[in-house]
Amino acid sequence: MIELKNVTRRFGQTVAVDHIDLTVETGEVCVLVGSSGCGKSTTLRMINRLLPASSGEILVDGEDVTGMDLQRLRLNMGYAIQGTGLFPHWSVARNIALVPRLLKWPKERIDARVTELLQMLEMDPASFADKYPQQLSGGQAQRVGVARALAADPNILLMDEPFGALDAITRENLQLEMLRLQRQLKKTTVFVTHDIDEALRLATRIAVMDQGRIVQHDTPENILRRPASDFVENLVGKQDRGLKLMALRPVRDLMTPHDKPRPAEPGADGLKEDDSLRLALSVMLWQDLRQVAVFDHQGNETGVLLRERLIEGGV
Amino acid sequence: MRIWRTPVLWLAVLLALTLGMDGLEPLFRLIQPDTQSVIYQRETFLFLLGNHVLLVLISATIGTFAAVAGGIFATRPSGRDFLPLVSQIASIGQTFPPVAVLALAVPVLGFGEGPTLVALVLYGLLPVLRNTLAGLDGIDPAVTEAARGMGMSARQVLFQVEIPLAGRVILAGIRTSVTINIATAAIGSTIGARTLGDPVIAGLVNGNTAYVLQGALLIGLLALMTDSLFEALEKLWARRLAPTVSPA
Amino acid sequence: MPSLDEPPNRVITVLGLLALVLVWVLDLGTVQPNRIVPGTGYGLFAAAGWLGAVTVSAGLCVLMALAVLPLRRRYTLLGILLTLALAALPDLLVIFTSAHLPKDSPYARTAVGAGFWSLLFLLVLMLIEVVGRLRIGRRGQLGILVVILAGWALLIRQGGLDSLSLMREFSNRPDQFLQALWAHLALALGAVAISFVLAFALVLKMMRSEAWRRPVFGVVSFLQTIPSLALFGLLIAPLSALTAAFPLLQSLGIRGIGWAPALLALIAYSLLPMVRNTFVALTEVPEAVIDAGRGMGMTERQLFLQARLPLAIPVIIEGVRITAIQAMGLTAVAALIGAGGFGTFIFQGLGQAAMDLVMLGALPTIGLAIAADVVLSTLANALQPRPAAALPQ
Numbered sequence: 001m002i003e004l005k006n007v008t009r010r011f012g013q014t015v016a017v018d019h020i021d022l023t024v025e026t027g028e029v030c031v032l033v034g035s036s037g038c039g040k041s042t043t044l045r046m047i048n049r050l051l052p053a054s055s056g057e058i059l060v061d062g063e064d065v066t067g068m069d070l071q072r073l074r075l076n077m078g079y080a081i082q083g084t085g086l087f088p089h090w091s092v093a094r095n096i097a098l099v100p101r102l103l104k105w106p107k108e109r110i111d112a113r114v115t116e117l118l119q120m121l122e123m124d125p126a127s128f129a130d131k132y133p134q135q136l137s138g139g140q141a142q143r144v145g146v147a148r149a150l151a152a153d154p155n156i157l158l159m160d161e162p163f164g165a166l167d168a169i170t171r172e173n174l175q176l177e178m179l180r181l182q183r184q185l186k187k188t189t190v191f192v193t194h195d196i197d198e199a200l201r202l203a204t205r206i207a208v209m210d211q212g213r214i215v216q217h218d219t220p221e222n223i224l225r226r227p228a229s230d231f232v233e234n235l236v237g238k239q240d241r242g243l244k245l246m247a248l249r250p251v252r253d254l255m256t257p258h259d260k261p262r263p264a265e266p267g268a269d270g271l272k273e274d275d276s277l278r279l280a281l282s283v284m285l286w287q288d289l290r291q292v293a294v295f296d297h298q299g300n301e302t303g304v305l306l307r308e309r310l311i312e313g314g315v
Numbered sequence: 316m317r318i319w320r321t322p323v324l325w326l327a328v329l330l331a332l333t334l335g336m337d338g339l340e341p342l343f344r345l346i347q348p349d350t351q352s353v354i355y356q357r358e359t360f361l362f363l364l365g366n367h368v369l370l371v372l373i374s375a376t377i378g379t380f381a382a383v384a385g386g387i388f389a390t391r392p393s394g395r396d397f398l399p400l401v402s403q404i405a406s407i408g409q410t411f412p413p414v415a416v417l418a419l420a421v422p423v424l425g426f427g428e429g430p431t432l433v434a435l436v437l438y439g440l441l442p443v444l445r446n447t448l449a450g451l452d453g454i455d456p457a458v459t460e461a462a463r464g465m466g467m468s469a470r471q472v473l474f475q476v477e478i479p480l481a482g483r484v485i486l487a488g489i490r491t492s493v494t495i496n497i498a499t500a501a502i503g504s505t506i507g508a509r510t511l512g513d514p515v516i517a518g519l520v521n522g523n524t525a526y527v528l529q530g531a532l533l534i535g536l537l538a539l540m541t542d543s544l545f546e547a548l549e550k551l552w553a554r555r556l557a558p559t560v561s562p563a
Numbered sequence: 564m565p566s567l568d569e570p571p572n573r574v575i576t577v578l579g580l581l582a583l584v585l586v587w588v589l590d591l592g593t594v595q596p597n598r599i600v601p602g603t604g605y606g607l608f609a610a611a612g613w614l615g616a617v618t619v620s621a622g623l624c625v626l627m628a629l630a631v632l633p634l635r636r637r638y639t640l641l642g643i644l645l646t647l648a649l650a651a652l653p654d655l656l657v658i659f660t661s662a663h664l665p666k667d668s669p670y671a672r673t674a675v676g677a678g679f680w681s682l683l684f685l686l687v688l689m690l691i692e693v694v695g696r697l698r699i700g701r702r703g704q705l706g707i708l709v710v711i712l713a714g715w716a717l718l719i720r721q722g723g724l725d726s727l728s729l730m731r732e733f734s735n736r737p738d739q740f741l742q743a744l745w746a747h748l749a750l751a752l753g754a755v756a757i758s759f760v761l762a763f764a765l766v767l768k769m770m771r772s773e774a775w776r777r778p779v780f781g782v783v784s785f786l787q788t789i790p791s792l793a794l795f796g797l798l799i800a801p802l803s804a805l806t807a808a809f810p811l812l813q814s815l816g817i818r819g820i821g822w823a824p825a826l827l828a829l830i831a832y833s834l835l836p837m838v839r840n841t842f843v844a845l846t847e848v849p850e851a852v853i854d855a856g857r858g859m860g861m862t863e864r865q866l867f868l869q870a871r872l873p874l875a876i877p878v879i880i881e882g883v884r885i886t887a888i889q890a891m892g893l894t895a896v897a898a899l900i901g902a903g904g905f906g907t908f909i910f911q912g913l914g915q916a917a918m919d920l921v922m923l924g925a926l927p928t929i930g931l932a933i934a935a936d937v938v939l940s941t942l943a944n945a946l947q948p949r950p951a952a953a954l955p956q
Binding site: 346396397399400403404407410411412413414415418419421422423426494497498501502505506512515516518519524527528530531532534535538539542 | 572573574677688691692695696785788789790791792793794795796797799800803820888891892893895896899900906909910912913916918919921922924925926928929932933936
Binding site: 048050070071072073074075076077079081082083084085086087088089098099102145148149158 | 455457458459460461462463464465466467468471476479480
């Protein structure tokens with residue numbers, strides 16, 4: 001658990017972070033979102049003390065970070081940033097092994113961990129371990145950045161716009177990957193972004209920041225349904241909130257299930273249970289369907305989604 | 316192994332000429348038919364070569380350590396205040412001609428190897444200092460930020476990340492510095508340092524072109540050998556630390 | 564952004580403390596009975612009396628105080644004070660000579676000591692720091708330089724420094740000095756001009772045919788690697804042989820020793836920076852600019868004259884600057900093969916162990932190199948394409 005109590009950070013005369021309180025529960029993903037210069041990165045960087053707080057308290061699992069040994073504090077937090085910050089003179093494997101080596105793990109354990117992480121991020125260890133960062137694509141490099149942050153299995157993950165520099169398609173892939181990992185690993189995560197859609201997709205709770213203050217701290221659904229101010233309302237987009245809400249909910253929620261799963265007919269078109277309602281609506285509109293079949297991961301048809309239900313209950 | 320071929324070749328030619336200059340007497344006789352002595356005899360060429368190399372080696376070692384330390388100091392949080400001035404000194408200092416620096420060492424320190432060494436250190440420091448600053452400055456800030464954020468100590472960031480990454484640029488600075496110092500050390504024989512400049516100066520004073528040629532040839536070969544040595548080192552460095560990107 | 568609480572400056576404080584220590588520890592000046600005999604040194608107090616010593620010490624303390632006290636216009640005040648201090652610095656020498664030079668001995672002379680040089684050097688460093696903090700532009704920097712030099716010139720004209728051995732050496736040979744100046748300038752600038760034309764021609768050729776690039780770069784960087792003394796030496800033999808074979812050349816003044824090998828060597832050295840910068844400048848004009856020009860129907864010739872060249876000029880001048888600085892220094896070495904210039908004084912002085920003659924050669928050499936730097940970097944700065952200059956008239 002991470003707690004910020006009345007934390008302020010000044011740069012000379014300007015106040016970057018203005019008396020904020022924020023609690024990040026164990027295992028949740030807290031996304032700090034806001035326009036550039038709102039203090040979200042500053043807030044993140046105060047948690048691992050890359051910037052000291054000017055006043056206030058920051059507690060990690062109940063312990064004040066100011067009193068902790070700096071290296072110990074940081075070694076226990078994964079850290080991934082925009083542009084990866086991978087060391088260009090080290091191979092992928094050595095980059096990932098950075099923190100385990102600092103913690104003086106035995107070599108076999110490090111090697112095993114690197115292999116495990118590469119596999120977890122769906123990169124073939126045999127072909128990637130010995131490559132150098134400049135030989136990777138942007139998406140691959142960012143995966144390695146995430147692997148490096150996870151290497152020593154820290155309880156806490158700090159991510160500062162890690163996908164900010166990637167193209168839209170790669171970014172979406174990595175977001176999905178991140179959701180999958182988070183379901184497995186349940187790290188306490190603080191994630192900074194300026195992209196509200198990224199925030200809505202990844203967050204357990206979102207903290208919207210403006211001019212150094214937290215203007216709303218709530219679940220994505222509540223942020224969309226009950227924005228605390230005009231600023232938040234503008235940020236989430238007044239008009240297309242309906243679609244954004246639909247994007248949060250899976251098809252599973254509204255489908256009409258079959259009594260028992262049926263094997264799919266070959267070549268049948270349909271949705272997966274995890275797909276969003278927004279995608280379902282898009283498919284129906286485009287193909288002019290009144291209903292769509294829904295499949296589970298094994299490819300069995302588990303139910304159908306009716307257009308009326310979607311329109312009535314989608315938002 | 317192939318990258319060492321050129322420097323070794325130059326070294327072989329240099330040593331052969333240093334030791335076997337006497338064998339070329341007939342050749343020099345053609346150039347300077349009217350004098351008795353056509354081969355410089357006051358010191359052996361080997362001694363002059365050794366002294367020349369030693370001067371450059373010592374000054375390069377001291378200068379490199381001082382410059383790298385200074386560059387590191389000026390880029391740490393505790394020394395940041397000094398960074399603008401230090402980088403100004405590094406660039407303005409290089410405007411001063413080396414021969415003038417050498418000459419000015421004499422009124423302060425007198426004649427001989429000592430003042431030459433001081434001038435070489437002072438002057439040789441500048442290119443290394445400038446390249447150290449440029450190299451450290453050229454590192455992607457995300458890299459050092461990540462290094463600190465992952466929990467590396469300041470020392471670990473410096474030695475495992477910053478210095479290896481800036482190393483290539485620093486090495487290029489050392490190369491410039493050594494090239495200038497080989498030339499300046501040769502001129503150092505006018506202030507009493509015994510280097511390969513001696514035969515040239517003696518030849519110029521006595522109108523003996525053969526002496527001049529002998530000195531000039533050896534100085535030129537020494538410079539070429541050193542330059543190709545650095546070229547090999549740079550290649551080696553590039554191969555070890557920054558492998559070329561294979562086409563995807 | 565200057566604000567109420569500008570942080571204190573540690574750099575000025577450190578430099579000031581160092582200056583204070585050095586100026587008290589080292590000799591401010593020496594008095595010599597004649598040219599060759601080593602002189603006796605005088606420290607700050609002995610040389611300048613209690614008034615001078617107090618003024619210097621108090622001045623340094625004020626500088627340090629200005630650097631640390633909470634002040635609003637810290638750097639402006641420091642800049643003014645430092646400029647004035649530097650302009651008036653030679654007054655210390657005037658006080659020193661008037662107090663200590665024996666009136667009755669015509670050969671007696673005074674020399675500048677290490678203490679004075681340290682003070683000068685550290686004050687200049689402080690000024691550089693202040694100029695950097697104030698972000699003073701080119702014009703302001705030149706203004707400061709003019710004020711300081713005017714202070715010195717005034718003092719020299721008044722004759723306060725006549726007994727300084729450096730000035731003695733100068734007044735013993737004003738004609739030779741001027742001659743050396745012209746020889747130095749002619750040789751250095753001649754080499755720069757010729758190598759500029761050569762380099763430009765080479766680069767034009769290299770831009771047309773790729774096959775020329777590698778060999779040209781190979782040759783010019785090879786030439787740059789050869790130490791100056793060696794290159795001068797190596798040129799003597801072939802040139803002597805040439806003139807022996809063609810007496811006509813000899814009547815033109817071309818000999819193995821003298822200006823001919825010096826000029827050749829200087830040109831050889833100048834080629835690398837000149838070719839490199841000109842080539843980079845002309846080939847690395849942004850592709851978009853060239854494409855746009857081409858797309859709008861400019862001919863290659865128009866493109867070259869109206870787009871490539873104007874954009875390239877600052878980088879080309881940077882090449883000329885590096886070359887000119889280098890040539891000023893190397894010309895001094897060329898004196899060894901009888902090419903004249905300030906190097907003559909340096910090597911004569913070294914031969915006679917006359918240190919002031921050495922300085923009379925070394926200081927102007929440095930001066931010329933710095934002058935070349937100032938003039939050409941100001942020029943490059945002025946020719947930098949600016950948004951305002953890009954607007955339609």
